[in-house]
Amino acid sequence: MTVPGAVTVRPATVDDAHAIAVVHIGAWREAYAGHMPAEFLARMDVEQSARNWTAILERGDTDAFVAERDGEVIGWATAGSGRDDDRPRPRELEGIYILAKAYGSGAGQQLLDAAIGDAPAYLWVLDGNPRAEAFYRRNGFTRDGATSSHPAGSATLPTVRLTR
Numbered sequence: 001m002t003v004p005g006a007v008t009v010r011p012a013t014v015d016d017a018h019a020i021a022v023v024h025i026g027a028w029r030e031a032y033a034g035h036m037p038a039e040f041l042a043r044m045d046v047e048q049s050a051r052n053w054t055a056i057l058e059r060g061d062t063d064a065f066v067a068e069r070d071g072e073v074i075g076w077a078t079a080g081s082g083r084d085d086d087r088p089r090p091r092e093l094e095g096i097y098i099l100a101k102a103y104g105s106g107a108g109q110q111l112l113d114a115a116i117g118d119a120p121a122y123l124w125v126l127d128g129n130p131r132a133e134a135f136y137r138r139n140g141f142t143r144d145g146a147t148s149s150h151p152a153g154s155a156t157l158p159t160v161r162l163t164r
Helices: 014-032 038-043 046-059 107-116 130-138
Strands: 007-011 063-069 072-080 092-098 122-126 142-152 155-163
Touching: 007 107, 014 038, 014 046, 014 063, 014 072, 014 092, 063 107, 072 107, 092 107, 122 130, 122 142
Parallel strands: 092 122
Antiparallel strands: 007 063, 063 072, 072 092, 122 155, 142 155
16 A cells, blocks of 8 residues: 555556656756757657657666656656766666656655665766756765766757766
């Protein structure tokens, strides 16, 4: 029996693809407004994203988890062996997103714990995202000096790598 209002985390299945897409786009619009072009965020399409997530989950080459509260997916995380040729650690936290309405619920911590535990890992984060960086610092991550950029429509977003 699930306690009402409690957050639970479980491995994602293909059946979660649409809900992950909804959270993915919603969380990007909440977290990246002012960092990404508004037209880029507005053009994000849930149905296309759900098709992409279906393919990702069917391939099974990344570990994916969802956080639920009262039967609703409120966050997700993915992790794998690392997408970079020069990966500094054996595990990469590829993505972790929580809807703003679930901030402070513990969902982010539970997702991080499920995806990478306390293993040595790395991740990329938007430079200038203090909320995210503070969360990762609390979990032992520090900037390692590596930088990159991420295209987002007409903009290029600066990212920094964190390791532990």
